[in-house]
Every structure is written in C-alpha cells, then in structure tokens.
Amino acid sequence: MDIISIQSVCKNYKETKALDCVSLEIKSGELFGLLGVNGAGKTTLIKILCGLTKKSSGKIVIGGFDIDREIEQIKTIVDVSPQETSIANNLTVKENLEFFANIYGNENQNEMSEIVKIFGLESVLQQRAKTLSGGFKRRLSIAIALISKPKILFLDEPTLGLDVFARRELWGIIEKLKGKMTIVLTSHYMEEIEQLCDRVAILSHGKVLNVGTIDEMKKVANAETFEDAFIKIVESAK
C-alpha cells in the first residue's frame, strides 16, 4: 500500500526549476532512498513533504491526507531529521528530548528511555547539546524525530560530515528502525543507499531518472556495481 503518493510535482525558485514533474509512490513500511548529487532536488522534495515549503504545482497525498488541504494532519504523522541537525544548543540532551516530546504530546518516560537506549545517548544525557560531537548531534537529531512516533520519518543526509565509525554506528541504528515505520532517506553516498534502502529513486536536476531496487537498477544500466549503474543512468539523461 502506498503511504506517499507524489504526482507531477514541480518546484520553481525564481528562474531555477528545483523539481521538474516528479512522480513517486512510496510503500508503507519501506526504507526508500532518494539518491542524487548536490542540487538534484532531494532536500527540496523532503521539505515539501514535511510542509516546510510549498510546491509550485502537482499533487501529494501522505497517509491519505492531501498536502494542500490537510497539512496539519500530515504534520502529526511525519517527522524529519534535517540536514542541519537543528537542536536546541543550550539545552541538555535530556531537555531537548523532553521539549520535543511535549510538543507532540508524548511524555511517556518508558518510550523516551527506549529511544535513549537505541541511540546510545545515556552517557551524554546531561550534556549541553552544543558540546556534543557531530556524531552524537546527529543521533540526538534523529532521536528527536522519533519522539513523536511518526508513521513516516524523513532523514535528510543523516551521515553528512560524519567519520566512518560514526556513520557505521548510525547505519546500525537506522537498520533497527526498518519495518517499524516508513523511512525516506536522502543521501549522495552510494554505499549508504546500498546498505540501507529497499528501493531507490535517482534524482538529477530535479527529475526522477529511475526508481527501483538496487538490483533492478544494475540490470537496467547493465552495470556490475551500483555506483556504475548510478553514473550510467545520470549520464544517459544528460
């Protein structure tokens, strides 16, 4: 069953077409990847799906709600961990989690403890967010996104700027979330998409070039590796 339906969505910024007639269907429970180089339109699409910015045209239905008329209902079932981490810097980790828990009306201490455990935040609970390392900031950012118990979780470049160890740890955490909710993940790291995603959409210059599993894409592009498949697909569209 499709939980997100995107039909012919365009987004224009003055003279730039950030999204050009994008159509996608994302199934409930899957971990869906949006792969593309910088400026492909991945973050723009995520922002539109979260209600942070408006599309120029097209239709989007999320969880049965039309984004043009029922955005407030959509906001109760989605959450996002933005590219910029976006946490309250002068609050401690615990205070950050409690703050967002209150916004979403979820102040169940057991659930919060579970999230703290999943993300390994026990040792830094009383630490101010601005003193955390990049890896822990990302963990906190994603943990905050889970506090609302979303049906759909958007992860925008979740491992951007992290070292290889922090990245692998975060992949492990994201894999634990698989199946519990629908996750839409944007990345320009090939190995991240290969490791985590059930299906992928390749974006370039605001257009969807191909949608499918990793194996399907390798077959379509007649390539041995996913990286080769990605390059062939993007170059053939130029």
Place this chain on the structure above:
Amino acid sequence: MSRTINFLKRNFKEVFRDPIIYIFCLGFPILMFLLFYVINNFSNSQTPTFETRSLLPGIITFSYSFVMLTMSLIVSKDKQTFFLKRLYSSPMKAHEYILGYAFVGLIVGFLQTIVCIFVSFLISVVDGVAFLTFGEILLLILSQIPIMITNIFLGLLFGSLFNDKSAPGITSVFISLSGILGGCWMPLETMGGFETICRCLPFYPSVYIGRVVTNATNAFGDVYVFNGVAWFGLLPIVIFMFVSILLSTVFFKKIMTSDK
C-alpha cells in the same frame, strides 16, 4: 497553552544560559547608573537629568533596547540553525511561537526594571535622599510596559528579518537611537525643534511619563507634570506598540512558509 509554556521554558533556558543577557541586559544598566552617579557627584555640576529620579525612567527605557537585542538574537539564531524550520514541521502554531518568545522578553524586561529600581534605591541611600514610594514604583513599572512590549516585538521582527550576524548590528542602531532620542541622559527640553521630533517617537514620551511618576526635575528646574507633552506622547507609545506587534506577527508567519 501547554506548547506555549513548553516553548517559553526552552527559550528561558536558552536566554539565561547565555552570558550576553547578564552583560548587556543586567550589567549594562548598573554600569550606566554608576557612571552617571560618578559624573554627577565628582564633576561639581549638578545636572537634573543625572539625578536619580530623572535617570531612573531614562535608564529603564534605554535598557529595554537590550531586550530587543536579546529577542533578535534568539530568533535569528534559531532561524540560522534551522531549529525553527524543524519546529515548523511540528504541530506548533504561529501564536505559540510568538508568545513563547515574547513571554521570555517580558521576564527579562521585568528583571531589568527591578535591577534598575534596586540600584537607584541603593544610590539614593548612599546620597541620603528620599526614594520613591511603593505606589510610585508600581506606577513607574506600569508606565514603562508599553515601551517594553514595543522593544520585545521589534526584537522578534528584526530576528525574523535578519540573520544572527546582521541582527545585532541593526538593533545596535536602535539601541543608540533610543538613548539619544529618548532623552535618557540628554536634556531634550533645551533642544527646541529636536525635542518636538522626539515627541513623535515612543522613547521620549515613555521617559517623560516615567519622570512625571518619579517627580523628576527637568533642565529648567521645573517638575515634570502630566501636561500636553505627556498626553500627546501617549499616541506614539500606543501606535508603535501595536505596529510592532502587528509587523512582527506578519513577518514571523511569513518566514514560516518562506523558501529561505
């Protein structure tokens, strides 16, 4: 209301865990009192504007411009770190954000007022002069609420419009203007046409009305009374207050759905 209070608590912690508030909002007014006390006592020229009863309303009004700075900093920083954008994807409503920021501004403003009153009380004890009665203190606090609110919402407006690098620069212009155009330590009544212009802005009327409450004396040796100047002054005070609330609300809502 629960989300507003939750956001207020977060803003309270953010503001009061930042050393800037202690330096500018609380330390600076104290420094100004001491500075003018020293100037007045050791320069051998008794300037009515530097007397405690005259200085107190001036410094209170001036100190609220630092509340504007604080508000602009917290909003622009939240914008810059995309913290606000993250919140926009939550069920929080525009009025919950605005009230959550504004109430913290009120707390800072009232704390400043209390600090100013306490410091001027200490100076009056050292000088051996009578201080304000409790009624006069309450009336003074009430009379300065509109300019406090104006500064709070101007801070929200500048924080919405500018980033955290340029917001302090813009607010510093207003800080200087409020001091000069408010007659906080300059005897505007001796400046003819310039005083008339200052009556059309909210700073001078707020200070003027404050000096009426404290029975201060102007540069000509006359006690401030609730005359035509004060009555006319109510107009810019009220207009600026409502305009600042309206503009900050409009622009705050605009940035919520802005592409920037």
